[in-house]
Amino acid sequence: xxxxxxxxxxxxxxxxxxxxxxxxxxxxMFDYFLWYKKYPAEGPTFLISISSIKDKxxxxxxxxxxxxxxxxxxxxxxxxxxxxxxVYFCAASGLGFGNEKLTFGTGTRLTIIP
Amino acid sequence: xxxxxxSPRHKVTETGTPVTLRCHQTxxxxxxxxxxxDPGHGLRLIHYSYGVKDTDKGEVSDGYSVSRSKTEDFLLxxxxxxxxxxxxxxxxxxxxxxxxQHFGDGTRLSIL
Numbered sequence: 001x002x003x004x005x006x007x008x009x010x011x012x013x014x015x016x017x018x019x020x021x022x023x024x025x026x027x028x029m030f031d032y033f034l035w036y037k038k039y040p041a042e043g044p045t046f047l048i049s050i051s052s053i054k055d056k057x058x059x060x061x062x063x064x065x066x067x068x069x070x071x072x073x074x075x076x077x078x079x080x081x082x083x084x085x086x087v088y089f090c091a092a093s094g095l096g097f098g099n100e101k102l103t104f105g106t107g108t109r110l111t112i113i114p
Numbered sequence: 115x116x117x118x119x120x121s122p123r124h125k126v127t128e129t130g131t132p133v134t135l136r137c138h139q140t141x142x143x144x145x146x147x148x149x150x151x152d153p154g155h156g157l158r159l160i161h162y163s164y165g166v167k168d169t170d171k172g173e174v175s176d177g178y179s180v181s182r183s184k185t186e187d188f189l190l191x192x193x194x195x196x197x198x199x200x201x202x203x204x205x206x207x208x209x210x211x212x213x214x215q216h217f218g219d220g221t222r223l224s225i226l
Contacts, residue, residue: 043217
């Protein structure tokens with residue numbers, strides 16, 4: 001049972017345009033959501049997070065939007081740059097004690113076309 | 115990232131042999147994790163630790179054991195390796211409950 005789903009295995013975007021990566025979840029107990037970026041032969045790197053008390057969090061070119069009623073979050077990258085080409089993982093957990101574990105999606109490979 | 119090193123980075127071994135992977139962190143983080151990454155599955159949690167000698171199972175723990183005798187070290191052991199355990203293994207750590215996990219660069223394990 002995949003509790004965190006990334007339904008697009010891959011996405012190609014022109015350099016300078018907006019990249020939108022999507023993630024859906026099924027567990028209504030999830031309250032904390034994260035995006036990780038992964039280059040080949042490296043470990044995932046934390047990118048940005050959001051808790052359920054917010055619907056948007058922004059950090060430079062990266063913005064995460066959370067729609068709790070739809071159980072959906074998205075990562076917007078604008079403008080997209082060649083260095084953004086990587087695999088992006090969405091992850092989720094509850095908040096507080098007893099919620100030390102993350103559940104990951106299967107990832108979306110983003111390719112930025114120069 | 116966050117001072118996490120995994121060793122070895124690559125290993126090839128035979129079915130039935132024991133294998134131990136090591137994760138070492140220098141951040142004095144309380145929580146440590148072991149994941150495996152396989153095509154089509156993303157990252158799946160094997161075991162995790164919430165303190166020295168305190169460990170618990172993840173979603174794919176069968177065939178694996180862990181030990182944490184010091185804050186900085188978290189060992190993953192495959193008692194008798196099988197070909198289905200061929201994978202890339204990642205270790206992660208974090209300092210407190212609502213912080214993001216930080217990952218090592220992985221160990222590529224091939225079991226022939």
